[in-house]
Amino acid sequence: MTNIIYLVCIAMIRRIINSVIEGTIQNPHESLIYSHPFTKTDTSHFKWLSSVAPCFPVSSKNVQIITEPKQFYETLIQYCTTASERITLVSLYLGVGELENKLVTALKTNQHFKDKKLKVNILLDYVRGSRDKQNSRTVLQPLLQSNETNCTVSLYHTPHLRGLLKKYMPNRFNEIVGLQHMKLYIFDDTIIISGANLSNDYFTNRQDRYFVIQDRKLTDFYCGLVQRVQNFSLKMDKDDRISLSANCKACPYKGNKNNFIEYAGDLIEQYLEDSRREQNTIQFQGCDTWIFPTVQMGQLGIEHDSYVTEKILAEAPRNSYLKIATGYFNLTSQYMNTLIYDTQANCEILMAHPKANGFLGAKGIAGGIPYAYSLIAKKFKELYEKKNQGTRIRLFEYLKNGWTYHAKGLWYYPPNSQFPCMTIIGSPNFGERSVEHLHNECIQLYNRSQIAHTERKIPLWINIFGYRVLYKKSLMSYLLPNKLIQGLTAAYFKVLAFKSVGLRGSHSSHINISLPKMKVTVLPALSDNYMYLISDENTKEAAIVDPVAPDTVLEAIQNEGVNLTKILTTHHHWDHAGGNEELVKKLQNPVEVYGGDNRIGALTNKVKDGDKFKIGDISVECLFTPCHTTGHICYYLKDTKGQSAVFTGDTLFIGGCGRFFEGTAEQMYSALVEKLANLPDDTLVFCGHEYTQQNLKFARHVESENRDILKAIADADQKRNQGVPTVPSTIANEKRINPFMRVMMGTVQRHASCSDAIATMHAIRKEKDSFKA
Numbered sequence: 001m002t003n004i005i006y007l008v009c010i011a012m013i014r015r016i017i018n019s020v021i022e023g024t025i026q027n028p029h030e031s032l033i034y035s036h037p038f039t040k041t042d043t044s045h046f047k048w049l050s051s052v053a054p055c056f057p058v059s060s061k062n063v064q065i066i067t068e069p070k071q072f073y074e075t076l077i078q079y080c081t082t083a084s085e086r087i088t089l090v091s092l093y094l095g096v097g098e099l100e101n102k103l104v105t106a107l108k109t110n111q112h113f114k115d116k117k118l119k120v121n122i123l124l125d126y127v128r129g130s131r132d133k134q135n136s137r138t139v140l141q142p143l144l145q146s147n148e149t150n151c152t153v154s155l156y157h158t159p160h161l162r163g164l165l166k167k168y169m170p171n172r173f174n175e176i177v178g179l180q181h182m183k184l185y186i187f188d189d190t191i192i193i194s195g196a197n198l199s200n201d202y203f204t205n206r207q208d209r210y211f212v213i214q215d216r217k218l219t220d221f222y223c224g225l226v227q228r229v230q231n232f233s234l235k236m237d238k239d240d241r242i243s244l245s246a247n248c249k250a251c252p253y254k255g256n257k258n259n260f261i262e263y264a265g266d267l268i269e270q271y272l273e274d275s276r277r278e279q280n281t282i283q284f285q286g287c288d289t290w291i292f293p294t295v296q297m298g299q300l301g302i303e304h305d306s307y308v309t310e311k312i313l314a315e316a317p318r319n320s321y322l323k324i325a326t327g328y329f330n331l332t333s334q335y336m337n338t339l340i341y342d343t344q345a346n347c348e349i350l351m352a353h354p355k356a357n358g359f360l361g362a363k364g365i366a367g368g369i370p371y372a373y374s375l376i377a378k379k380f381k382e383l384y385e386k387k388n389q390g391t392r393i394r395l396f397e398y399l400k401n402g403w404t405y406h407a408k409g410l411w412y413y414p415p416n417s418q419f420p421c422m423t424i425i426g427s428p429n430f431g432e433r434s435v436e437h438l439h440n441e442c443i444q445l446y447n448r449s450q451i452a453h454t455e456r457k458i459p460l461w462i463n464i465f466g467y468r469v470l471y472k473k474s475l476m477s478y479l480l481p482n483k484l485i486q487g488l489t490a491a492y493f494k495v496l497a498f499k500s501v502g503l504r505g506s507h508s509s510h511i512n513i514s515l516p517k518m519k520v521t522v523l524p525a526l527s528d529n530y531m532y533l534i535s536d537e538n539t540k541e542a543a544i545v546d547p548v549a550p551d552t553v554l555e556a557i558q559n560e561g562v563n564l565t566k567i568l569t570t571h572h573h574w575d576h577a578g579g580n581e582e583l584v585k586k587l588q589n590p591v592e593v594y595g596g597d598n599r600i601g602a603l604t605n606k607v608k609d610g611d612k613f614k615i616g617d618i619s620v621e622c623l624f625t626p627c628h629t630t631g632h633i634c635y636y637l638k639d640t641k642g643q644s645a646v647f648t649g650d651t652l653f654i655g656g657c658g659r660f661f662e663g664t665a666e667q668m669y670s671a672l673v674e675k676l677a678n679l680p681d682d683t684l685v686f687c688g689h690e691y692t693q694q695n696l697k698f699a700r701h702v703e704s705e706n707r708d709i710l711k712a713i714a715d716a717d718q719k720r721n722q723g724v725p726t727v728p729s730t731i732a733n734e735k736r737i738n739p740f741m742r743v744m745m746g747t748v749q750r751h752a753s754c755s756d757a758i759a760t761m762h763a764i765r766k767e768k769d770s771f772k773a
Contacts, residue, residue, distance in 0.1 A: 048666075058287060077106050124153075140236070154236070155236060159178070160178050182226075182229075189216045193426065250264075265302060358406065519535045531545060539617060565592065566613075569600045572600045580601040627651065632658075644683040646731070649688045651671050672740055698767075702747075703742075
């Protein structure tokens with residue numbers, strides 16, 4: 001489900017147990033400094049983690065794993081009673097029963113709190129914490145009344161619950177719009193990272209994971225993260241009155257929603273970037289465990305965790321093992337596709353049996369949720385068995401009499417190892433909601449599991465409705481057939497095109513770019529897209545790039561007298577791949593469809609970085625450039641005379657780059673600076689959209705003294721006044737005028753107030769997102 005925010009706290013813990021230590025611990029007198037801790041062959045392919053998240057080295061002696069809910073509760077009580085400096089409790093909600101009230105009493109009676117030396121900081125979700133007459137707020141009110149000076153209670157409110165939706169949406173349904181879902185419990189220098197909420201079931205018979213870690217820097221980091229979330233959250237006082245936090249610069253449910261999202265997102269992004277820089281190069285003294293916190297705040301545009309998870313799944317090598325656990329089986333379509341088509345590792349997935357699902361027996365629609373998860377698992381199993389992956393992927397179910405299962409996570413076992421060397425903890429259900437939300441944790445309980453039975457009877461209404469509600473990505477998709485959704489998407493883009501170009505029918509003229517042995521016909525489409533018909537002059541074989549307007553393509557094929565054999569798709573977005581299926585049906589001859597993402601329609605040849613093929617005598621190399629989307633491919637072509645061209649989709653534009661919809665600044669830096677910038681300078685650049693004028697205005701804003709940019713603006717204005725496309729550019733030209741390919745230059749870094757290229761990339765892309773010339 002979209003539009004639900006979970007604030008992710010995922011720690012990737014390297015070598016939790018001494019028996020799995022990677023090499024010997026350094027002599028305490030030695031002082032070794034690395035940019036990443038992955039120095040051994042079994043983990044070297046994860047070294048990119050240091051460029052994504054801050055790294056906290058700790059000793060495994062300071063890591064304790066709790067295994068039982070009762071022990072978790074007793075540990076909370078102990079720390080609430082004895083902490084002397086600070087307590088930070090972060091949960092979805094606080095229950096209202098006897099055990100929860102005892103927890104509050106332990107806080108109230110803590111002598112340091114009574115002496116006003118101990119600060120208590122609590123963050124819950126506003127919607128979940130305010131539900132019913134007796135709720136989290138009523139339980140916490142006595143704590144505030146006893147010492148409001150030393151106690152802060154904050155309530156996160158999603159920016160998407162506002163107006164009529166906020167006024168009329170029933171309480172038990174409004175939480176699908178957005179939630180705060182971190183589970184962090186900090187006591188002085190000790191943190192418990194878990195998926196468990198603060199309520200009775202999680203203290204008694206609901207199995208979860210609980211990692212107790214003692215480390216000052218790590219607790220400081222999470223306290224800082226929580227404080228920044230509190231800056232844009234609501235605050236409760238001792239009389240149960242709710243107001244904006246004193247530091248909040250925008251209201252989450254009133255005023256301009258986008259302003260709030262930008263303000264809150266920037267606050268978190270800047271904190272994460274500052275923390276990553278501070279903890280990027282670490283002195284390793286006596287450490288055998290490394291923790292990488294990542295954050296997922298989908299509604300604020302922060303998606304670090306989904307990127308990390310996807311990359312781990314995709315890059316786990318052959319003969320390694322991935323063990324995944326989730327209380328609620330609803331993997332995203334992207335994760336499912338990656339596990340089936342890309343992952344080489346063996347995979348075991350543990351999920352809750354319907355009888356171990358906390359929703360079983362709930363009133364109304366919620367009572368059918370366990371069977372909907374079973375249906376998703378069944379469809380996933382059918383798909384991977386159809387692809388002959390049944391020996392590599394296996395499903396298990398947790399079932400223990402009288403218990404429910406809420407534990408989640410991922411373990412990575414290197415090839416030929418009986419122990420894991422890395423785990424994800426937090427709240428990862430790995431589902432559509434979780435990718436937009438927080439990620440819980442899980443515990444390895446295969447001794448309590450059995451082979452999954454996916455053929456159980458599913459209620460009819462779940463087959464008709466429940467599967468779509470849990471699995472699809474938007475409210476529209478819950479209610480409408482996929483074919484109708486595609487039609488509506490097409491209609492949307494066509495309406496935009498009509499508003500933009502009117503009866504002219506095209507935003508630019510058709511032009512031909514002739515190279516020695518290759519011709520590129522530029523075909524405008526929609527309001528600002530470009531398609532490209534590539535023809536080999538020797539053989540008359542042709543390929544089309546991103547054919548969103550099939551009729552235009554068919555007309556061009558006839559006019560050029562060529563034989564179309566290939567469709568090259570840069571990425572899955574409808575305005576690039578939306579015409580694939582229609583074009584394939586209309587063509588008289590068989591055609592191959594290339595792309596790097598299973599979401600691409602009519603895909604026949606999935607490609608990866610470095611894959612090569614030919615269009616007649618023209619050689620093609622695939623360049624994997626994830627960021628705008630996770631499966632984005634640029635196509636580098638070279639004819640028999642050595643002239644080259646690159647088709648960059650929405651990665652590289654003239655004077656700009658694509659938005660980071662599914663990736664990070666590090667990925668865009670890799671795509672632009674490390675890959676595309678290293679192509680021959682005379683390589684022609686054909687991009688996916690006519691964004692040149694707006695891009696160059698921003699480039700001038702960044703480098704006002706750059707004469708090449710001023711000249712490029714004049715050239716672009718002249719072409720656009722004549723209705724002529726501004727494509728192609730060249731790699732050499734982009735290195736002179738494009739700020740995103742110049743992030744290592746002092747002039748660009750000074751504009752961004754940054755001292756390194758990747759931070760500059762992040763800063764100027766963030767600025768460009770809201771730039772108005």
